[in-house]
Amino acid sequence: MISHLRTMWLVFVHLFHRKVTIQYPEQRVPLPPRWRGRIVLTKDPDGGERCVGCYLCAAACPVDCIALQATENEEGRRYPEFFRINFSRCIFCGYCEEACPTYAIQLIPDFEMAEYKRQDLVYEKEDLLIDSQGKYPGYNFYNVAGLDAGVKEKGKGGNEEEPVDIKSLIP
């Protein structure tokens, strides 16, 4: 009896508390920038695709929901021929973002991806690619990777010496 009355009292008191529930979707959820939501592929400062098709995200993915195929342009710059994420399998763990050596794949604060058909949760590269550098502006992998893939010549990157003149014996 006392327990019942106590419960009713508690419920009554809650009428005067601040409401936790928000009126979504009229009212938006405040999401922190590091929220692990929808996965995007970002672009380099020069507008090229950041993804170099290294397969590390696919290898890191615990549910194996990333599949891609790397290819190369004439200049030797690698990019994915196709890049597919099956969001109906994705658990938004963020391991792919951690594994990505080029900051290409990023998880963003967006969770509104519900679909009526499961097939529509399969995102291709066109769906994933955004026209932004995301969280890491100014970074271009090819500037620090050493090799010449049309972004910069050998020796022109950060922390690189001019190519060795192999005909010279001067130290």
Added chain:
Amino acid sequence: MPTIYIDNKAFEVKAGKNLLEACLSLGLDLPYFCWHPAMGSVGACRQCAVKVFKDEEDTRGRIVMSCMESVKDGLRLSVNDKTATTFRSQVIEWLMTNHPHDCPVCDEGGCCHLQDVTVMTGHNYRRYEYKKRTYTNQYLGPLVNHEMNRCIQCYRCVRYYRDYAGGKDLNVFSAHNHVYFGREKDGVLQSPFSGNLVEVCPTGVFTDKTLKEHYTRKWDLTNAPAVCQHCSLGCNVIAGERYGQLRNIVNRYNSEVNGYFLCDKGRFGYEFVNSENRVTQPLIRKRQSEAVNRATLMQHMSTLLSGHTLIGIGSPRASLESNYALMDLVGKENFYQGIPDDLVYIEQKIVDILLSGAIHTPSLKEIEQADAVLILGEDIWNTAPVMALAVRQSVMKTAATHTTEQVAIPLWHDMAVRELVQDAKGFLANMTVTASPLDEISASTMRAAPDDLARLGFAIAHILNPSLPEVPDATDAVRTQAMNISRALQQAKHPVIITGTSCWNNALVRAAFDIAAALDLTEKRAGLAFVMQDCNSLGLAMMRSSSFEKAITSAERSSNVTAIILENDLYRSVPAGQADAFFSSCKNVVVLDTLHNRTTERADVLIPAATFAEADGTFVNNEARAQCSSQVFMPANSEVRESFKWLSEIRSLKTTAGNGHEKHPDEILQALESKFPQFKGISRSAPPHDFRFHGARIPRESHRYSGRTAMQANIDVSEPKPLQDDDSPLSYTMEGYRGPAPSPLIPFFWAPGWNSGQSVNKFQLETGGSLKGGEPGVRLAEQTGVTPVFSRDIPDAFTARQDKWLLLPQYHLFGSGELSVYTEGIASQSPAPYISLSRHDAERAGLKEGDIVTVKSDGKAYSLPLSIHGSLPDGIMLVPAGLRGMDSWSWGGWVNISTVKV
């Protein structure tokens, strides 16, 4: 066996090894770069440092390079000693100072020895923050990619390319910390063994350019143990698939066969599997819609089978299972080999010799260890490249072995042995029709017509065994040469004679046998190795069927013939006139093949067959070793099936007994074995299809295989059931038994911490030794001690005829392969068709280089440019064999030049 103490634990190790080999053989992880089991130690990279102690009381010890220190009884060393581990981590830190941060775009990433060793030594944070050295790259041809920034200066590439493989155009340039590994200038790497640089280089300086076209990490490949299809040696390979395409071929270590290395044709010649020219749909020609489904095809086949005389044409490049299934379908008496009579005769001779048990046929490893080699007529550089590499090792190592027997220097001490040996070489006599790159390491060479080479062989046999007849009218030059060679062979402990079928001359085979048998009588273990033409030539020859000419006769005899041709482009195997004659006398032609070719154009019914990568199959190599090649992937197109499955299904139409569907390849082999006693033991060449480890299969995929739930999500978001393979113990999943698999079933080499191919040391009994559980494959011919029956039939000396030339084929490593030319990089290195004459002959006929010469062969005229061959004997015309689009000619016949256009 000496006992050594590693970190105070006693281990028994093999004497004569170095500490690094001993540690690796014991299963310990010790990092290294410059040492390679096939190339020995030079102590250049300083990565394998360990601490050696004077005795039990010594606590201070000294750092030594384990690859440069011999095993001694009672030796005490420490791998885990603090100073040693610090030393190793400092060395890797130095090596890594200039290594670029490009692993994500490096093809070696994921199977990189440098990555493995860096992790193994614990160097995980880079303190060096200054500028990195860079290099410009070179164009090294269509097969190998160069990215010099990644180099760690271990010198393995030049040691392999120059010292091991005998290449000349790759070298080290510049000095101090600027050394550069490359060519003098951009250009295609000349050695046909350059592809091994990809595996020899511990990092990504040299990578596979064909893989780059469809790049896939090692962990994402579906792998299976396969057998190379491009020559008769049967090198073991690992083939990898992704997204329904064959992606690359890497070496599968087999100490008896290919060891650590492949030739470029084997490594890169896989792209025919992905070709757009593949047969993908059953076709019934001469009807409204030619493409049909399986039910229609079977219905049509049953009408073709009843009331028709069946003729089956087998293939030297199809597996034994498929050939046997065809023989089973058409009946033994109606099964023909699909190669010309002359070749069948020579191959039959070889089979008789091998199966007689009178002689030992050596494996490639034994050829490597031979101390005198005589090559009689065979151009092994082009027809059996890895054998040429083995012969080179025998020549280079014999002298080293002799030297190290006298001086106390172990054989693995590469630089020291080289200093001692200098230019001394073992004995090689290269007796061929034309010059060969092997000539430069030969002690004795001869350029002559096949008959003259055979006469030289008989002359040698006569010296070795005087009861054999003397060669009549032998010239003094031949006598002296025969004397020199026989002396060298007599002095050798393990002489090897090599011959083959590429000269289309049976006297050579008989002469080679006489020499080997004569040597055997003198209590030596002489070896006689044969080179065949295709990957299953010997297997087909062992079925002892008749030649193609007999098939024509038989087709002409009856009016209602249905010919079933198995994976054989007759226009490449027999002269075009004969093929046409055969087709015109057949009422129906059924062809099973993988790629469209001129024979499939003549087919009334065309059935798509699976390539080696899509099929299980057993192939018999040149030493009569039956080896199993496993299916790498199931074709997405279910109309593409193994030939033996199609043929079993067609047979079930005929007999109506049993449906034939569920016939496993091992059951076909058992049937083959019971029918032909010469194949006894062949069903043991691989574990049966129901072999399991505690109920588990062996996975074709690595445990890191990615994309499982996304690969096919674009087609259907629900993942399909994993593919079922009832034909082998391998599975199409990541799950299964990950322990040591039986050696014929190792799908790829990987061990914890060893992602690169170097992990093979975990699969070997000792480094460079045999695989745990024995080498894959079953040898079908062993020496039994039967007294040899010598051949006494010596051919007449070759005489050049007036205006007539002996027609011989010239095989080209790049170009002569039917399948390998589908790889663009190989096709681009293939020569254009030509006709070759000796300089003297050309001058006599008033011909100049490049003149268009018309030659009539088998009623067909061919006009080709003339190429004058400096080393060709007079009276012989050489024509490249098997170039794309070229007919097969009547090799060994005589032709004349009809017209000349300047």
